[in-house]
Amino acid sequence: MSEKVVVVGGGLAGLSAAARLAHNGYQVTLLEKAPKLGGRAISIPLKGFNFNFGAHAIYARDKSILRKFESEMPLHVDWKDFTPSKAFYDMGTFTTPMPATLEGLYRTKVLDSQNKIRFAYEVFKTMTSIERGEDGVLIGDYLKNEPEQIRDLLLTVASSNFFTNEPEKIPSPLFFQYYKRLFSTNRAVSYIGGGWQAIVDSFAKIIEDNGGNIVTKEKVMEVQLEGKWIRTIVGKNDTYQADHFIFCIPPKELSNLFADSSYQNYFTEYQNFSPTQVVVYDIGLSERIASPYTYIYQKAHRVFITDISYYDETCVPKGGQLTQAIAYLNAEEIAEGKADEKVVLIESIYDKHFPGWREKLVAKRVSKKATVQEIKCIEDQRLMPVKFYGLPNAFFAGDWCQGEGQLSELSFTSAYDATSRIMKNSSLNQTHLA
Numbered sequence: 046m047s048e049k050v051v052v053v054g055g056g057l058a059g060l061s062a063a064a065r066l067a068h069n070g071y072q073v074t075l076l077e078k079a080p081k082l083g084g085r086a087i088s089i090p091l092k093g094f095n096f097n098f099g100a101h102a103i104y105a106r107d108k109s110i111l112r113k114f115e116s117e118m119p120l121h122v123d124w125k126d127f128t129p130s131k132a133f134y135d136m137g138t139f140t141t142p143m144p145a146t147l148e149g150l151y152r153t154k155v156l157d158s159q160n161k162i163r164f165a166y167e168v169f170k171t172m173t174s175i176e177r178g179e180d181g182v183l184i185g186d187y188l189k190n191e192p193e194q195i196r197d198l199l200l201t202v203a204s205s206n207f208f209t210n211e212p213e214k215i216p217s218p219l220f221f222q223y224y225k226r227l228f229s230t231n232r233a234v235s236y237i238g239g240g241w242q243a244i245v246d247s248f249a250k251i252i253e254d255n256g257g258n259i260v261t262k263e264k265v266m267e268v269q270l271e272g273k274w275i276r277t278i279v280g281k282n283d284t285y286q287a288d289h290f291i292f293c294i295p296p297k298e299l300s301n302l303f304a305d306s307s308y309q310n311y312f313t314e315y316q317n318f319s320p321t322q323v324v325v326y327d328i329g330l331s332e333r334i335a336s337p338y339t340y341i342y343q344k345a346h347r348v349f350i351t352d353i354s355y356y357d358e359t360c361v362p363k364g365g366q367l368t369q370a371i372a373y374l375n376a377e378e379i380a381e382g383k384a385d386e387k388v389v390l391i392e393s394i395y396d397k398h399f400p401g402w403r404e405k406l407v408a409k410r411v412s413k414k415a416t417v418q419e420i421k422c423i424e425d426q427r428l429m430p431v432k433f434y435g436l437p438n439a440f441f442a443g444d445w446c447q448g449e450g451q452l453s454e455l456s457f458t459s460a461y462d463a464t465s466r467i468m469k470n471s472s473l474n475q476t477h478l479a
């Protein structure tokens with residue numbers, strides 16, 4: 046008899062965890078409260094366009110955990126590599142290439158020639174761990190003795206990778222750890238053909254092909270414990286028993302689930318941390334507007350536009366174009382209702398770089414408060430562990446959990462970690478080894 050695992054939450058973390066275990070012979074049940082799988086990685090079809098709720102950029106493809114999943118199971122990922130020479134900064138009065146390649150570094154106007162050499166040296170120091178940051182020191186402070194151009198560029202880069210307009214608040218060790226990985230990759234940014242939906246479907250197929258059970262519209266309401274062991278979880282429609290449980294739902298949901306137990310306080314700290322939130326403004330156009338860039342970052346207001354359909358033609362009707370604009374928000378801006386101002390700002394940036402877009406507009410999707418990451422990695426905000434000592438058969442995964450990278454990389458790496466722990470200690474594994 047194979048061991049039973051119940052996975053709660055059908056976002057990228059839950060799907061990848063369930064698929065890996067099902068592929069390795071576990072009897073898996075995946076429970077998702079929504080009618081559709083995918084969580085924040087869903088696609089929204091509208092008038093022939095396929096809007097991704099979130100972007101589907103994968104950073105450091107050759108070191109990414111998706112590559113590992115791909116090598117272990119029949120996961121289909123249609124990689125579409127980003128063209129770095131088409132990435133530009135909008136500096137207000139001029140546009141200039143990003144120093145994302147050697148050629149970009151040579152051509153960019155964000156650095157003078159002396160600082161270009163210095164920047165290359167900074168990259169070298171980061172890659173070789175000569176520069177590691179310092180515990181308790183934020184990157185804004187850590188870089189304060191750097192020349193203004195270098196500091197400004199490093200914070201701008203961090204702003205776009207961490208989806209934040211407060212890059213100076215990123216802990217310096219995390220900053221250097223992140224960029225050590227990113228600078229050492231041959232493919233810093235890639236997209237996925239078919240968007241996240243293709244990955245969602247592929248994980249779901251692996252679960253079902255291996256006898257796994259996927260139950261949608263099943264909100265998990267309660268956990269029942271015997272001492273420190275979880276024995277049963279209670280859903281809206283049914284109850285479920287298993288040997289191991291992986292919870293891929295955010296801390297606030299976990300706090301509700303464990304409300305009647307002494308374990309609720311495990312989650313309170315993480316529930317109170319602030320998320321990374323943005324304004325998203327996607328437009329679907331009837332025909333392409335020619336542009337020298339596929340990514341333009343407006344530096345003054347920290348807004349970027351990506352021409353998604355340049356990389357993934359499947360998201361548009363023939364000849365059409367789909368672009369995504371993202372403006373970062375911090376807690377004060379949300380409280381002060383600045384999201385509406387950002388919408389107007391984004392439209393003006395579209396006017397500047399995609400003139401005529403209003404006449405060609407077929408469909409648009411605006412979200413004034415999209416949660417990119419449940420726990421924003423700034424200051425003393427910590428990510429949640431994948432496992433607590435006090436709950437032996439419970440595991441946790443999601444972009445609020447400890448792992449590598451940021452955004453979905455955290456979902457995937459924590460899911461990989463949780464499933465590795467189950468497989469390492471499982472009797473099923475012992476049988477396989479014997």
Ligand SMILES: Cc1cc2nc3c(=O)[nH]c(=O)nc-3n(C[C@H](O)[C@H](O)[C@H](O)COP(=O)(O)OP(=O)(O)OC[C@H]3O[C@@H](n4cnc5c(N)ncnc54)[C@H](O)[C@@H]3O)c2cc1C
Nearest residue numbers: 054056057058078084085099100102265443444452453456
């Ligand atoms: C605008 C935007 C842009 C983004 N861009 C990128 C990008 O370029 N690159 C990148 O890597 N990432 C990006 N992301 C982030 C990425 O989408 C997320 O990190 C990832 O999808 C999170 O997956 P998850 O499984 O960890 O969490 P979620 O997607 O939140 O999944 C949690 C799931 O649990 C379900 N659930 C909750 N409570 C219960 C319950 N009680 N019972 C049953 N089910 C429950 C929810 O319905 C949900 O499906 C972006 C996100 C947004 C919003």
